[in-house]
Amino acid sequence: MASSVAARPGDPGPGGAVVPVRFILASASPARLSVLRAAGVEPSVRVSSVDEDAVAAALPPGTGPTEVVAALARAKAVDVAGGLSTHPHGPGMPEDAVVVGCxxxxxxxxxxxxxxxxxxxxxxxxxxxxxxSGDLLTGHAVLRIADGRVVAEAEGVCSTTVRFGTPSPPELEAYLASREPLEVAGAFTLDGLGGWFVDGLEGDPSSVIGIGLPLVRALLREVGLDVAQVWSGNVG
Known part of the structure; x- marks a missing residue:
């Protein structure tokens, strides 16, 4: 895991009460939103305008796969954080929030x-x-916002080995006709029709769906937050 942190601790309030922090998901993925909701978070969704191919092309020659995924996640988080103050559906940069890029x-x-x-x-x-088998690399970047500015950041990548089954020709053609695999990383899903063709995993299932809860929890801690702070008081 690679990280860069200049943390501002998110201490509990008086008497140990949990101080809620707004969770902003920098992704349009329904699967990521579903994972977060099932895990007790109701995030605000803001979609980045990042050109992923351009970001990857601008990286130095020889950049490793983990660094590529991390750079893309960070670019999305930075783009969304930079647009919060002018977002038409919000009052401006929130006083206390985290932006999570994926x-x-x-x-x-x-x-x-x-x-x-x-x-x-x-x-x-x-x-x-x-x-x-292949390795599904999932990168996340967490930007901590306090008093209307970014005060800390952390990023990391987790890897989960996916063992693929062998669909029959009719199964594969039916799966392709559903169009589900066209707009997902690696041309498969775990939580949809593609789950029929995944024989096993070695690692974190939530990261294969799109957002790795153990990794995000660790990154939240790096920027001074407890996961309980994003369980309550979130703004939809």
Whole structure:
């Protein structure tokens, strides 16, 4: 895990009461939103305008896959944090909040794979990964906002090994026709139709869905927050 922190501790209030902190999810992913809601968080959703291909292309030659995923997650968090003061649906930069950026990519055959976007690309990926294993890299960047400014940040990446099954030709064509795998990292899901074709995992299931709860909890601690502070008092 790589992190950069200049923490401002989020101490409990008088008598040990939990001081709630607004959780801002810098992602449009319904799967990430579902994981957070099931885990007791009702985040505000703000979608970044980051050009992922441009960010990746601007990285130094030889940048490793973990660093690529971390850089993309941070770029999204920074973009959303920078737009909070002018967001049309909000009063401005919140006084106390965290912005969480996310990125996921499948690392297989020495290459990173994001969203395939087309049926042809998704079919080609499944042809190569069926019956094999790959590492789903999930990166998160947490920006702590206090008194209307970013006062701390932390970032990290977790890796979960995914063992893929081998769908029959009719199963694969039906899955591709559903269009579900076209806009998800690695051309598969765990919490949808793709779950039928995942034989097993070694690591954190929540990170494969899109947001790694153990990693986010650790990053919250690095910026001086307790996970209980994002369980209550959140603004939708």
């Amino acid at each position: 990125d996921s990519m499948l690392h297989i055959d020495g290459r990173l794979q994001g969203k395939p976007h087309t049926v042809e690309a998704a079919r080609a990926r499944w042809t190569t990964m069926a019956g094999r």
